Amino acid sequence: MTKTTHFGSNRLFGLSKAVLVYSDAQEAFATVHEAKPSPDGGPPYLDAGQPLTVDFLKQLANALGRTTPCEILPRNILVYTPDMLVWWCRRQHRVMFYGGSSDGRTLSGKVFPQPPLVFKVCGSELSVRALTEERRPRPDTTLMVAPYWNCDRRGGQVCQGSMRVPGGLCLAARQAWENAFFQSEFTHAALGAQLTTHPEGFLGLWRDLTGSGGEFPVEFLINSGESLRSFVHAREA
């Protein structure tokens, strides 16, 4: 039986293997050795080596969290790599929270219709864009600025503040990321950034939508000037 304890960032790693790399001027090879406890209670020693294999490297990459499990992708997944998860979600109604000292405090805790959204998680960073149509975006689909505070208009990156960030980057964590986004407080707009074309601005938009059972009016979204392709590739810039 495998027994694991995990308390926050507390970890206890034991030496299990060593990789020895041998090289001359041109070539190199490596062997993997298990660290064995010494029979006389002294320091451990390295057991006989085995040639380093691709399988071992895969296991090592797995242990270091640099792997993607073989999973069937749900329909709303757009990109899934060891470093990045991008998905889209349909229109929905969600409660939104605003900081108690912000201009949006009177809207806090109320239900609002949301536009279709595209989420991108890269490491522990979250970016959000909006869609005008409720269908799976194509690489050349134009993305809209997500009409939310705490979101950078340029790349859609979310200023996470005190958001409880999910630790994992697996398919099952999508809901946790969406919840983390909507369940944290929106506190401020990016400096000078226009988030909507609504005539009364950002607060006017959401004030009009308070408790609305209808759909989000996508005509008030602003073109981000970015396609899905460039949104995904932005991390490499």
Place this chain on the structure above:
Amino acid sequence: MSTVPAMFSNSDESAPTLHLRPKPVLDQDAGRACPPWLIARGRSFEMPRLDQVPIHHCSFGSDAAAARFACVLIELGIANPSDWKRSAAEPARFLQHTLDRFIREHGEKEIDGAFELSVTLSTDPHEWCETDDEPDGSQMFLSVEAHSCGFVNLGPALALCEKAHPRLPATFARLLLNGIGSCFRVYDDRDAEEHFSFLEESDDPTEDAEAPSALPDRDSILPPCMKARSLGLRRLRSLLSGMAPKDPAARLLKAAIELQRVSHEVHLPPIPEAVRELFCDCNPPVPVLLAIYQVGDAIEASFDDERQSMLEMTPEPWPLIPFNGTDPASTLQAFRCLGGALDTLAAARCVLDLVPGWEPINREEERP
């Protein structure tokens, strides 16, 4: 100077391990490129020594909260203070020793012979839900996951029971399957029934005219002896009192009654909605046991069909026991639940041992 175990550089199996004495470090070695304590020098068979290489690395961002939780466990008698010394005063290691000890005391050896499990004590409901915040221990989880599915063919046991009374096969099977199923996922005739119903409902005759005939006959899922109604406990006890104590059927049923008793003592706490939501995209838990009534029967076929997608998405852990590690009452209840769930599996193992033809997992064979 102590001896250093070493090996031949081209060792073969018949060569014994050599214990060489390292050469003393001389002044003229100081200018060499490699540190003398890491790479042994010499022309032949000296090997890297590890006497100054750290063999453990710890990170301890939540030590204070972990230590407070360790105190709660000691006060409750779940943890043993003697483990503190063994753990070199490291809370993380102490918690690991405590979990190891707790599981050992709840039938680990017996459980390992029948099931492939992992048990986790964590501040997160699952490894992929880890947050960057350092926890205070007020939200903790004990969880169990099956690595793979155990297996039993109950056919021979049913035959034994049927000889004693026509209603005993169903009585025995339901006691066993419901007993384990109260805490863990078991794959049995009810799952097969559900799976075939789903396939029938989702079948589009215009797409594949032969598909319905490919599905097994729903009536064949249960053998005839399982179609009788189970006996009530009082009636069962009265029947058992008339059977010889060493009668194999009587022993099976007594063990199954004990399993039911143990499993009834486990009351899993509800899972908070927010935590439940985290698992909404997960696959159901991997079953701890597949129970069939005959080799190659419809249940086995259904399982074969379903197992192909069981790991498509991360499986949900089950049971998942949430608790507040800063509250002794909540902590005690959670560990009682885990203990009860493990006792249930240990009691199930006692039943499986009596099922003719069932063989425990041989861990010795698995080791290289």
